[in-house]
Amino acid sequence: xxxxxxxxxxxxxxxxxxxxxxxxxxxxxxxxxxxxxxxxxxxxxxxxxxxxxxxxxxxxxxxxxxxxxxxxxxxxxxxxxxxxxxxxxxxxxxxxxxxxxxxxxxxxxxxxxxxxxxxxxxxxxxxxxxxxxxxxxxxxxxxxxxxxxxxxxxxxxxxxxxxxxxxxxxxxxxxxxxxxxxxxxxxxxxxxxxxxxxxxxxxxxxxxxxxxxxxxxxxxxxxxxxxxxxxxxxxxxxxxxxxxxxxxxxxxxxxxxxxxxxxxxxxxxxxxxxxxxxxxxxxxxxx
Amino acid sequence: xxxxxxxxxxxxxxxxxxxxxxxxxxxxxxxxxxxxxxxxxxxxxxxxxxxxxxxxxxxxxxxxxxxxxxxxxxxxxxxxxxxxxxxxxxxxxxxxxxxxxxxxxxxxxxxxxxxxxxxxxxxxxxxxxxxxxxxxxxxxxxxxxxxxxxxxxxxxxxxxxxxxxxxxxxxxxxxxxxxxxxxxxxxxxxxxxxxxxxxxxxxxxxxxxxxxxxxxxxxxxxxxxxxxxxxxxxxxxxxxxxxxx
Amino acid sequence: xxxxxxxxxxxxxxxxxxxxxxxxxxxxxxxxxxxxxxxxxxxxxxxxxxxxxxxxxxxxxxxxxxxxxxxxxxxxxxxxxxxxxxxxxxxxxxxxxxxxxxxxxxxxxxxxxxxxxxxxxxxxxxxxxxxxxxxxxxxxxxxxxxxxxxxxxxxxxxxxxxxxxxxxxxxxxxxxxxxxxxxxxxxxxxxxxxxxxxxxxxxxxxxxxxxxxxxxxxxxxxxxxxxxxxxxxxxxxxxxxxxxxxxxxxxxxxxxxxxxxxxxxxxxxxxxxxxxxxxxxxxxxxxxxxxxxxxxxxxxxxxxxxxxxxxxxxx
Numbered sequence: 001x002x003x004x005x006x007x008x009x010x011x012x013x014x015x016x017x018x019x020x021x022x023x024x025x026x027x028x029x030x031x032x033x034x035x036x037x038x039x040x041x042x043x044x045x046x047x048x049x050x051x052x053x054x055x056x057x058x059x060x061x062x063x064x065x066x067x068x069x070x071x072x073x074x075x076x077x078x079x080x081x082x083x084x085x086x087x088x089x090x091x092x093x094x095x096x097x098x099x100x101x102x103x104x105x106x107x108x109x110x111x112x113x114x115x116x117x118x119x120x121x122x123x124x125x126x127x128x129x130x131x132x133x134x135x136x137x138x139x140x141x142x143x144x145x146x147x148x149x150x151x152x153x154x155x156x157x158x159x160x161x162x163x164x165x166x167x168x169x170x171x172x173x174x175x176x177x178x179x180x181x182x183x184x185x186x187x188x189x190x191x192x193x194x195x196x197x198x199x200x201x202x203x204x205x206x207x208x209x210x211x212x213x214x215x216x217x218x219x220x221x222x223x224x225x226x227x228x229x230x231x232x233x234x235x236x237x238x239x240x241x242x243x244x245x246x247x248x249x250x251x252x253x254x255x256x257x258x259x260x261x262x263x264x265x266x267x268x269x270x271x272x273x274x275x276x277x278x279x280x281x282x283x284x285x286x287x
Numbered sequence: 288x289x290x291x292x293x294x295x296x297x298x299x300x301x302x303x304x305x306x307x308x309x310x311x312x313x314x315x316x317x318x319x320x321x322x323x324x325x326x327x328x329x330x331x332x333x334x335x336x337x338x339x340x341x342x343x344x345x346x347x348x349x350x351x352x353x354x355x356x357x358x359x360x361x362x363x364x365x366x367x368x369x370x371x372x373x374x375x376x377x378x379x380x381x382x383x384x385x386x387x388x389x390x391x392x393x394x395x396x397x398x399x400x401x402x403x404x405x406x407x408x409x410x411x412x413x414x415x416x417x418x419x420x421x422x423x424x425x426x427x428x429x430x431x432x433x434x435x436x437x438x439x440x441x442x443x444x445x446x447x448x449x450x451x452x453x454x455x456x457x458x459x460x461x462x463x464x465x466x467x468x469x470x471x472x473x474x475x476x477x478x479x480x481x482x483x484x485x486x487x488x489x490x491x492x493x494x495x496x497x498x499x500x501x502x503x504x505x506x507x508x509x510x511x512x513x514x515x516x517x518x519x520x521x522x523x524x525x526x527x528x529x530x531x532x
Numbered sequence: 533x534x535x536x537x538x539x540x541x542x543x544x545x546x547x548x549x550x551x552x553x554x555x556x557x558x559x560x561x562x563x564x565x566x567x568x569x570x571x572x573x574x575x576x577x578x579x580x581x582x583x584x585x586x587x588x589x590x591x592x593x594x595x596x597x598x599x600x601x602x603x604x605x606x607x608x609x610x611x612x613x614x615x616x617x618x619x620x621x622x623x624x625x626x627x628x629x630x631x632x633x634x635x636x637x638x639x640x641x642x643x644x645x646x647x648x649x650x651x652x653x654x655x656x657x658x659x660x661x662x663x664x665x666x667x668x669x670x671x672x673x674x675x676x677x678x679x680x681x682x683x684x685x686x687x688x689x690x691x692x693x694x695x696x697x698x699x700x701x702x703x704x705x706x707x708x709x710x711x712x713x714x715x716x717x718x719x720x721x722x723x724x725x726x727x728x729x730x731x732x733x734x735x736x737x738x739x740x741x742x743x744x745x746x747x748x749x750x751x752x753x754x755x756x757x758x759x760x761x762x763x764x765x766x767x768x769x770x771x772x773x774x775x776x777x778x779x780x781x782x783x784x785x786x787x788x789x790x791x792x793x794x795x796x797x798x799x800x801x802x803x804x805x806x807x808x809x810x811x812x813x814x815x816x817x818x819x820x821x822x823x824x825x826x827x828x829x830x831x832x833x834x835x836x837x838x839x840x841x842x843x844x845x846x847x
Contacts, residue, residue: 035640083813088847090820092639093586093772100765101812108806186847219761223651226644261666264655268648275645276633339719365721373719379712390709393702394721400702446720 002134007256009135011249016145017210019152019244021203021221022228023237024196027155030234031172031192034084037099040221041106042197046072046204047213048110051119061121061209062143068205069198076197081190088189103218110215121208144206149241151202155195156237168192227271246270290353292317292481293338293450298347299505300333307333308344309505315450320482322496322513324489326525330505331485332374335454338483339371340364352449368396370448372439374455374485380428384419385410387427388441395446413441416474433464437471450481457491469494489517501525548685552678560677562794564749567684568742570786572763573770574691575738580768581776582695582704583731584711585635588764589646592653593623593736595758597743599657602669602753607662616744623740627733635728638714647761654759668754671747680749687745688783691738696779707731708777773815775824785823820845 025039036042049068053059059067079102087094129138159165170178171188179185207213207221224247232243247267254266291314300308308330315321325331336342338349340361349357356364370391379387388410393401414420417437422430430438436456443451453472457465465488472495476482486492492499492513499516501509503525509516516522552560572594579587600619604610610618634645657663698704706727709717718724747753766789774785792811796804818838819826830837 029640033640035643083817085847086817086842087820087845090816090845092643093580093768093776094816094820094845096586096643097769097772098813098816100769101809101816104805104809104812108802108809111802112806189847223647227648230641230644259659261659262655264651265659268651268655271648272634272645272652275637275641275648341715341719361718362721362723365719371719373716377713377716379709379716381712382708386705390705390717390722391720393705394709394717396721403700403702403705406705442716442720 003256006135007252008249009137010141011252012245013137013141013145014210014252015245015248016148016241017203017206017244018224018228018248019232019241020148020199020206022225022232022244023152023155023240024199024203025222025225026229026232026234026237026240027199028193028196029229031168032080032189034095034099034193035226036196037096037222038103038106038218039099039196039200039225040218040223041103041110042072042076042200043204043207043221044110044213044215044218045075045106046201047121047208047217048114048119048204049201050205050208051121051213054121054123060123061205062147065147065202065205068201072201072204073194073198076200077190077194079197080193081186084193085186085189103222107215107218114215116215118212118214119208120212121205123209126209138210140209144210147202147206151199152237152241155199159237164191224267227267230271231274289317291315292352293483294350295334295338296348296350298334298337298344298349300330300337300342301345307505308337310347311502311505311507313500313507315481315483317449317481318479320476320484320495320497322492322499323483323485323502324487324492324499324516324522325502329502329525331502332454333505334502335371335452335483335485338364339369339452362394365394365446365448366396366398368447368449369452370395370443370446370450371452372436372443372454372456374458378427378430378435378438378442380426382427383424384427384430384438385414385423387438388413388445391442391445392447396448410441410445413445416444417441417471432460433467436460436468440468440471440475444475444478448480450483451475453482453484453486455485455487457486457488465491493517545689549682552681557677560681562790564677564681564684566787566790567681567688568746569766569770569790570783571684571688571691571742572739572767573774573782573786574688574695575735575742576764576767577695577735577771577776577778577782578698578707578738579728579731579735581771581778581782582698582707582711583728585728585732586639586643586768587646587732587735588643588761588768589630589634589649590735590739590767591759591761591764592626592646592650593739594743594746594760594763595650595653595657595755596622596626597740598747598753598758599663599669600740601744601747602664602671603662605671605748606664606669612744612748615748616741619740619744620737623736624733627736628729631729631732632725635725635732647764650759650761650764654755657758658755664754666755668752668757671751671753673751674748677749680745683745684742687738687741692779692783694734694738695782699779703727703730711777769812773812773823775822778822778824781822781824788823817842 021043025036028034028036046068049071050061050064053064053067054061087098125139129136159169167183167188170181171183171185175185228240228243228247231246232239250266250270251263254263293315295311295313298308298311299306323331337344340359344357348355351367351369354367379390385407389406392406392409411420411423414423417440419434419437419441422434427438456468460468469491484492484495496513499511499513500507501516501522508521509519551563576587576590579585597619600622601612601615604615604618605612630649634642637645658666706722709722710724710727714724770786770789771782773789775781793804793808796807818841820841826837
């Protein structure tokens, strides 16, 4: 029984990070209608940025978060403004293809620049943990969960209560109407993609602390982000938390009770089922 | 009097808490052009979708040429002879104007395997009648407003329907263009098929319909000749009520 | 030009048929691989290029075909041909069973559902004893590249003829109508559900046969290589690069891109993949309608063709 509770705790903590990973993907998908296959690669780049800030400059990965997010924001802004906006009205295959091309480019560049070695960010407090009610809470997981929650709720509040947030939501609703209200769509699109990339960067930073980074993690992470975004729905950032926690729980419970080799059957099977039964996501409004 | 080609029997459609269409009974006779008017949100487009099969009614029965079609999917209704145009024009944007119409000739009420060339010939015939043949090789997305409407008519007519549903064909046109499209619809009417015209503009409705129905809040509040209906105080009220909002 | 095209195709086909007797073994091996990719791109063209459904699930059929042959030959000692049939039967069953619910989804949702399905299938096969679990299966060795070459060429020819038939049949016209506007197609009498499922099945049959031949040729399969997602991405790139919805576009796209990546990988493999990524990005921006459209219009408009494309598609 203790084991079950411990697995649930681990799943919840991991679920927070999952939510943050998928948050940027869901934002870009919902607002720009771009399914970004390079999202996992952006997470990977965020991980490397945090890794080098830590190993070369000694900056703690949690303190480095704003810096990493800024770097990825700039990258995302440039990508959307000068590359992706060129095909904004192309057929859907083309958006999928171009982001896949970017995914390949980032992966190969990472491999050339950072080598294929496994990297982990190891601050002094890594490996410590706190114990409540006989359950173990690793410090870094607890921190990253808290940060992920803050960022997700932060994005939600930003979308609801700031000028930029309202402009982004207006653009998502109706591009031509937004134009009439004096919103520059190019600017808003680039900002939105930049924010999505910044969130991916933050997720990568935390991922580097709790797990390992290689140039090749991008594709798997993108697939996970799809699952999370679809289970949670695209309408509300808080849905992503539900999606992230659910996916993490499904993964850890399947690994415990069925076997580790069935994790992908369960997680992607749930994704297919959700798509078929409720394409608007578990929390989305019924049509 | 002959039997109606289309009968709606006590049709209702509910979306969640909203009763979009509420107990509507309509009969359309062969060769008759019926106008359907009503303020925005009265349920006109919903009614068209219920007849064409894009939506299924919550209650009630739809009979077309003696068949109960209430549960049939849209493509089977098209095969039985119900053609429609969409309020938001839905051409096949990347295909040529000719091929847009050829889809109607190839499918529609044709169920046998017709050769593409024959379908294109039939399509060309309708393009001529709609005065679009000079633009046959242009892509549909390149067409302007009134041409798009004529394309919609040609596409629907190439299906060889016995009942045509026209859903606000005039939306977005100026007065000169509206007259052009009215002429095009008159060409269609001369083939002797039944037409249900949904329209906002009284001028269009008056010049085309034999009979007029008024829908308000999902209910049919009035039916009769265009003259009678348009002078009826209930109709005027329904429209003025809308204007105040 | 129009008159010469059939003649030209016959000459090319003749040379291709004779290739194993003209060319060296390295070229033949490269050609077998390129022919397989072309067949897969052509299969994807049916569901993706004609019907407009961006399937990431065609690698499922490739995997089912591979495992059909592998399981039949290794576990049941059946001949290769029977294995191919088994693979096709399972692919058809899969397409019919999953096609109905999954093809109801549109746009990105369909793409992601098929992508997830291929992950599920890969994970299921890595848990099946009969499929050799994670380790995979080793097939009996047959050293006859000529046979594999001619089989692959024959399959590609049949696939291309099928697409040629599609391009001038009522069925193909209906699929194009679905791609252009599914609601309008439905209201004009196209049985959209049946058409989409049939297109998915047809695409599945060709992918499955390609998988079966490939498994016997390469003599080893495991879940990762059989249900390889990047293979699916390759088919899409080749079909889209060549011209989705055209008859020869996917074949030309596959031939060109295979040749480029072969030439590059012989020098430096990571630079080759970098170049591949850059080519995709630039091709999508400059010629979003594929090589065949560029081929037709570039002579007319010149360099303005690319500028026009950007103007037309940018935000």
